[in-house]
Amino acid sequence: MAVRDLTKTFESRSGTVTALDRVSLTVPRGEIHGIVGRSGAGKSTLIRCLTGLERPTSGEVVVAGEDITVLRGDQLRAARRRFGVVYQHANLLDSRTAADNVALPLEIAGWEKARIDARVTELLDLVGLSDRARNHPGQLSGGQQQRVGIARALAADPEILLCDEPTSALDAATTGSILGLLRELRDRLGITVVIITHEPSVVREVCDAVTLLGDGAVIEQGRLGALISDPSNRLHRELIPLVEPAADGLTRLQVALGHPDATVGTIDGILALLRREGIESDVAAATVETIAGRRVGRLLVELADPSQVASAHKVLDGANLHPEVAA
Ligand SMILES: Nc1ncnc2c1ncn2[C@@H]1O[C@H](COP(=O)(O)OP(=O)(O)OP(=O)(O)O)[C@@H](O)[C@H]1O
Numbered sequence: 112m113a114v115r116d117l118t119k120t121f122e123s124r125s126g127t128v129t130a131l132d133r134v135s136l137t138v139p140r141g142e143i144h145g146i147v148g149r150s151g152a153g154k155s156t157l158i159r160c161l162t163g164l165e166r167p168t169s170g171e172v173v174v175a176g177e178d179i180t181v182l183r184g185d186q187l188r189a190a191r192r193r194f195g196v197v198y199q200h201a202n203l204l205d206s207r208t209a210a211d212n213v214a215l216p217l218e219i220a221g222w223e224k225a226r227i228d229a230r231v232t233e234l235l236d237l238v239g240l241s242d243r244a245r246n247h248p249g250q251l252s253g254g255q256q257q258r259v260g261i262a263r264a265l266a267a268d269p270e271i272l273l274c275d276e277p278t279s280a281l282d283a284a285t286t287g288s289i290l291g292l293l294r295e296l297r298d299r300l301g302i303t304v305v306i307i308t309h310e311p312s313v314v315r316e317v318c319d320a321v322t323l324l325g326d327g328a329v330i331e332q333g334r335l336g337a338l339i340s341d342p343s344n345r346l347h348r349e350l351i352p353l354v355e356p357a358a359d360g361l362t363r364l365q366v367a368l369g370h371p372d373a374t375v376g377t378i379d380g381i382l383a384l385l386r387r388e389g390i391e392s393d394v395a396a397a398t399v400e401t402i403a404g405r406r407v408g409r410l411l412v413e414l415a416d417p418s419q420v421a422s423a424h425k426v427l428d429g430a431n432l433h434p435e436v437a438a
Pocket residue numbers: 121122123128129130148149150151152153154155156157
């Protein structure tokens with residue numbers, strides 16, 4: 112799927128609002144792409160343009176070689192079926208069982224009953240809910256309801272699964288299991304997944320690539336591993352928060368771990384590097400984790416002698432550790 116130069120403006124009483132400003136992104140088949148950004152960044156507008164619910168002011172949304180922004184009527188409806196959409200709340204019908212909720216889009220599409228039954232059995236198995244087919248939504252946990260929502264989104268075999276804040280209403284453990292399911296679906300079905308989220312954990316745990324939106328425009332975009340290891344990126348800071356020690360006036364230097372150009376990659380190595388130059392230091396705080404298969408993090412080094420801050424900065428800079436003074 113590719114989005115090219117997508118712009119959407121709204122006319123309001125206070126003037127023109129640019130909700131999307133020449134946004135471009137390419138999501139290869141089978142990839143999980145995260146769209147992140149604060150409230151008002153344009154995420155909902157983008158998802159509505161992708162699914163054809165909103166017509167962009169200019170630009171293209173190309174799915175399977177076809178620009179869907181120019182389609183109308185039946186053609187648009189057919190193009191929309193290429194997307195399965197998962198919402199924050201599954202919004203299941205209480206009067207229907209889990210199986211009948213999954214069956215709903217297939218009934219609307221006019222499938223025969225036997226074919227629907229076979230497909231629903233297959234889908235509930237895919238999302239790990241075979242034993243819950245006859246349960247009503249009220250008898251299911253939030254995570255199980257979301258699994259039913261995902262099965263329903265997959266019913267008509269879409270090429271792209273669009274997930275709009277799929278885990279925002281779930282606790283951490285359930286979020287983990289839903290993200291695990293999305294990854295598994297990608298691996299098993301080869302489906303393309305686009306996840307709109309404001310949660311750093313979603314990006315960290317499941318995305319292959321990310322687009323960071325701000326005020327409707329792309330601020331950062333690329334493979335998660337590459338973005339995360341560069342401390343000058345906003346995503347690096349948002350995804351690797353550092354526990355700040357007390358504001359006690361001590362001089363500290365913050366460095367990034369895991370940058371591809373760095374000549375030292377471990378905390379011990381950094382302290383040893385400083386010691387070799389006659390600079391005694393200790394760790395004030397550190398965050399190290401594996402994201403997109405890379406060990407990345409941030410380290411706050413406390414100097415025993417604050418007058419050595421300039422020389423420590425120089426040593427760390429020489430090792431491409433991107434030091435910053437953090438008093
Ligand atoms: N129908 C509309 N008319 C006027 N302005 C709109 C309309 N829809 C969205 N906007 C504006 O476009 C901008 C982007 O909004 P959008 O809802 O896409 O952001 P978002 O990133 O999804 O935010 P949130 O996470 O809060 O939903 C905002 O400034 C919003 O006020």
